[in-house]
Amino acid sequence: xxxxxxxxxxxxxxxxxxxxxxxxxxxxxxxxxxxxxxxxxxxxxxxxxxxxxxxxxxxxxxxxxxxxxxxxxxxxxxxxxxxxxxxxxxxxxxxxxxxxxxxxxxxxxxxxxxxxxxxxxxxxxxxxxxxxxxxxxxxxxxxxxxxxxxxxxxxxxxxxxxxxxxxxxxxxxxxxxxxxxxxxxxxxxxxxxxxxxxxxxxxxxxxxxxxxxxxxxxxx
Amino acid sequence: xxxxxxxxxxxxxxxxxxxxxxxxxxxxxxxxxxxxxxxxxxxxxxxxxxxxxxxxxxxxxxxxxxxxxxxxxxxxxxxxxxxxxxxxxxxxxxxxxxxxxxxxxxxxxxxxxxxxxxxxxxxxxxxxxxxxxxxxxxxxxxxxxxxxxxxxxxxxxxxxxxxxxxxxxxxxxxxxxxxxxxxxxxxxxxxxxxxxxxxxxxxxxxxxxxxxxxxxxxxxxxxxxxxxxxxxxxxxxxxxxxxxxx
Numbered sequence: 001x002x003x004x005x006x007x008x009x010x011x012x013x014x015x016x017x018x019x020x021x022x023x024x025x026x027x028x029x030x031x032x033x034x035x036x037x038x039x040x041x042x043x044x045x046x047x048x049x050x051x052x053x054x055x056x057x058x059x060x061x062x063x064x065x066x067x068x069x070x071x072x073x074x075x076x077x078x079x080x081x082x083x084x085x086x087x088x089x090x091x092x093x094x095x096x097x098x099x100x101x102x103x104x105x106x107x108x109x110x111x112x113x114x115x116x117x118x119x120x121x122x123x124x125x126x127x128x129x130x131x132x133x134x135x136x137x138x139x140x141x142x143x144x145x146x147x148x149x150x151x152x153x154x155x156x157x158x159x160x161x162x163x164x165x166x167x168x169x170x171x172x173x174x175x176x177x178x179x180x181x182x183x184x185x186x187x188x189x190x191x192x193x194x195x196x197x198x199x200x201x202x203x204x205x206x207x208x209x210x211x212x213x214x215x216x217x218x219x220x
Numbered sequence: 221x222x223x224x225x226x227x228x229x230x231x232x233x234x235x236x237x238x239x240x241x242x243x244x245x246x247x248x249x250x251x252x253x254x255x256x257x258x259x260x261x262x263x264x265x266x267x268x269x270x271x272x273x274x275x276x277x278x279x280x281x282x283x284x285x286x287x288x289x290x291x292x293x294x295x296x297x298x299x300x301x302x303x304x305x306x307x308x309x310x311x312x313x314x315x316x317x318x319x320x321x322x323x324x325x326x327x328x329x330x331x332x333x334x335x336x337x338x339x340x341x342x343x344x345x346x347x348x349x350x351x352x353x354x355x356x357x358x359x360x361x362x363x364x365x366x367x368x369x370x371x372x373x374x375x376x377x378x379x380x381x382x383x384x385x386x387x388x389x390x391x392x393x394x395x396x397x398x399x400x401x402x403x404x405x406x407x408x409x410x411x412x413x414x415x416x417x418x419x420x421x422x423x424x425x426x427x428x429x430x431x432x433x434x435x436x437x438x439x440x441x442x443x444x445x446x447x448x449x450x451x452x453x454x455x456x457x458x459x460x461x462x463x464x465x466x
Contacts, residue, residue, distance in 0.1 A: 067348075068397030084398045085349055085382045167382025167393065168354070185283045185385075186356035 001194050004171050005179035006202065012087070012175055013155040016094040020151050021144065023095070024102035029132055031103070032110040033118075049097045058164025061093050065165065085167040090175070093165055094155045101150040109143025110136065142217070149210050156203060247274040247443050248293060250284045252300035252430065253386040254323055254360055254405035258463040259298070265459075266450055272443055280386040282357025288313060288435065295438040296447065298430065300387075301359040305433040314433035315441075320451045322466040323428040324406040325364050328394055330417035339420035343377065348400030350380050351393035359428055360387040364403040367425040406464035427466055 027046075031039065049057060065072045065084045075083040083089045113136060121131040137144070159177040166173035168182065176199050183192035251259050256278055263274040277284070277294065285304040288297055289311075298320060299305050305317035327339040333346065343350065353361030361383070368374040384390035387404055394402030395413060405428070409419035432451075434444040450456060 062392070062396050062398055066396045066398035072398075082348070163385065165398075167349070167351070167384075167399070169382055182354060182356065185280070185286060185354070187282075187286050187289070188356075 001191065003195075003198065005174050005176045006195065006198055008087075008171065008174065009156055009176040009199070010202070012090060012094060012158070013152045015091050016098060016155045017148050017151040019091065020095045020098050020102045021148055024099065024106055024147065025137070025144070026132070028103050028106035028110055029136060032107055046103055047100050050100045054097070054160025055164060057097060058093070058161040061096070061161065062165045065089055065092070084165060085169060085173060087172050090162050090166050090173050093161050094158050097158065097161050098151045098154050101154045102147045105143050105147040105150060106140070109140040113139055145210075145214075152206070153203075156199075245272060245440060245443060247272060247295050247440055247447055248277070249274050249296045249298065249447075250277045250279070250288070250292065250294040251298040252281045252284070252359070253278045253388040254300055254407055254428075255298055255321070255430065256388070257407060257411055258321075258460050258465070261459065261463075262451070262456060266447060270446070270450075272447075274447070278386070278388070280353065280358040282354075283386070291437070293437075294435055295440050295444045296432060296434050298432040299359075300428055300430050301362075302429045302431045305431045308433060308435075312436060314435050317431045317433040318448060318452070319429060319431050321430045321460050323360070323430055324421065324464065324466065325360055325367075325403055325425050325428060326406050326409050326419040326421055327401055328391070328404050328409050328414065328417055328419045329401045330395060330397060331400060332418065337420075339422050340371070340373070342420060343401055344373075346400055348380070349382050349393070349398070350377060351382050351384050351390040351399040351402035353384050353387045353390045353403070358384075358386055360403065360405055361390070363425050363428055364422065367422060371424060410464045430465075 031043065062084070063069050065075075067073065067076055067082055067084070072083050075081075083092070117135055117139065118131055121135045126134065157177065158175070159181070162173065162175055162178060163181070166175070166178060168174045168178055174182075176195060180192050180195050180199070183189070183195065249259070249263070256276075259276060263276060267273050279287075281299040281301055281304055284292075284294075284297060285299065285308070288294060288308060297305060297308070297314065300323065302317070302319075305314060308314040309317055327343060329342070329346075331346070333342045337345070352364060355361040355365040365374070368377060382393060382399055384393055384402075387408065390399075390402045391404045391408050391414070393399040394404070395417070403422075404414075404419075406419070406421075408414050409417075432448075434441060434448060438444050
C-alpha cells in the first residue's frame with residue numbers, strides 16, 4: 001500500500017495552514033480595527049471561496065496560473081519554473097480556497113478583544129504593528145487555534161480544486177482525496193478502502209487531540 | 221409566515237410536486253468523453269427523425285463502467301474500448317456489445333512547431349508538461365501510454381506527464397496552456413476548439429476500437445435498440461467519420 005498521497009495531504013494541509021495564518025492574521029486585524037470605506041466589497045470578495053463551486057474556482061485558477069495566465073507568467077519570469085501542476089501551485093490554490101476559513105474566526109476573536117488593552121498599549125507608546133504582535137496576538141490564541149484547525153481540516157478535505165489544477169502527479173499533486181477517487185474509478189476498491197481508513201484514522205486523531213487540548217485549556 | 225398564507229403556500233407546494241410533466245420516453249446514454257461532438261449531433265438528428273430525445277452523460281469509460289456496475293440508470297453505454305462492454309455482457313449487465321466507431325489518438329499542442337516534425341521529435345524537443353488521460357480508466361490514455369512504453373520513451377517522459385480524469389480534461393490542460401502537449405482524440409483535434417492548435421498523428425498506436433451496449437436493466441430497451449440500428453446506418457457512419465473516426 002502506497003501512503004505517499006496521505007503524507008502529501010498532511011504536508012499540503014500543514015504548509016497551507018501556516019502560510020495562510022501568516023497572511024490572514026494581519027488581514028483580519030486590518031479588517032476589524034481599521035475598517036475603511038468600501039470594506040464590504042473586500043469582505044464579500046474574501047467570502048467567495050465559500051460560495052463558488054470548486055470546479056469554477058479551479059477553472060479560474062487553471063486559466064490564471066498556467067504559463068499563459070497572468071500569475072503563471074509572473075512566476076515563470078521571476079523563478080524560471082512553471083507554477084501549475086506543482087506542489088507550490090496546489091498550496092496557493094488551497095490557500096486561496098481556505099481564506100474565509102482563516103479570516104472569519106480570526107475576525108471574530110479580534111472583534112471580541114478588549115479595546116482598552118489597545119488603548120493602554122497606545123498610551124504606553126506601542127506602535128500599531130508592535131501592538132499587533134505584543135497585545136493582539138497573545139490575547140487571541142484560542143481564535144488563532146480554531147482558525148488553524150479549520151484551515152487544516154478544510155485543506156485535508158480539498159478535492160475539487162486540486163482535481164482541476166493538480167494533474168494527479170504522484171508525490172507532487174496526487175493527494176489522498178484524489179488518490180481515493182482514482183482508486184474508486186479504477187475499481188481498485190481494496191486500495192480505496194485502505195487509504196480511506198487511513199485518512200479517517202488520521203483525521204479522527206487530529207480532531208481528538210484538538211478537543212482534548214481544548215478541554216485542558218478550559219479546565220486550566 | 222402569517223397563518224393566513226399557510227394554506228396557499230401548502231397548495232403551492234402540492235402544485236409544485238405534481239406539476240412535473242408525465243415522463244416522456246427518453247433515452248439515457250452514457251458516453252466516453254471523446255465521442256461528445258458526434259453524439260450530440262446524432263442525438264439531435266435522431267430527435268428530428270424519431271421524436272425521441274436523449275439525455276447524454278459523459279466521462280471516462282472506466283468511470284461510467286464503474287457506475288454501471290453499481291446500477292447507474294443508463295439505457296446505453298458507449299465505451300471507448302472493447303473490453304468494458306464485453307465485461308458487462310459477461311456479467312449479464314448488458315446485451316451483446318456492438319462496435320460503433322474507431323477513433324485515433326493524436327498529439328495536440330496550442331504551440332507551433334516545424335511542420336515537418338513527427339510527434340516524437342516534437343515531444344522530445346519541446347519541454348513542458350504532457351497531459352495524458354488516466355490510463356486506468358480512459359482508453360485514450362491507456363493506448364498512448366502503451367505506445368510510449370513500447371517505444372521506450374516512457375522513462376524519459378514520465379516526469380513530464382500530468383493526468384486528466386478524461387480526455388476532455390486532458391484537452392483542457394493543453395488548450396489552456398497549462399500543459400504543452402496532450403494526447404487526445406482526433407475528433408477533439410478537428411473540433412473548432414482543437415483547430416486553435418496543431419496535431420500530429422501517431423502511426424505507432426493502434427486505432428481505438430469503440431464498442432457500446434444496451435443495458436439489461438434499461439426500461440427503454442426498444443428505443444435503445446432503435447438508436448443502436450440508427451448508429452450503424454450508412455449516413456450515421458459517414459457523419460461519425462467526418463468527426464475524425466475511421
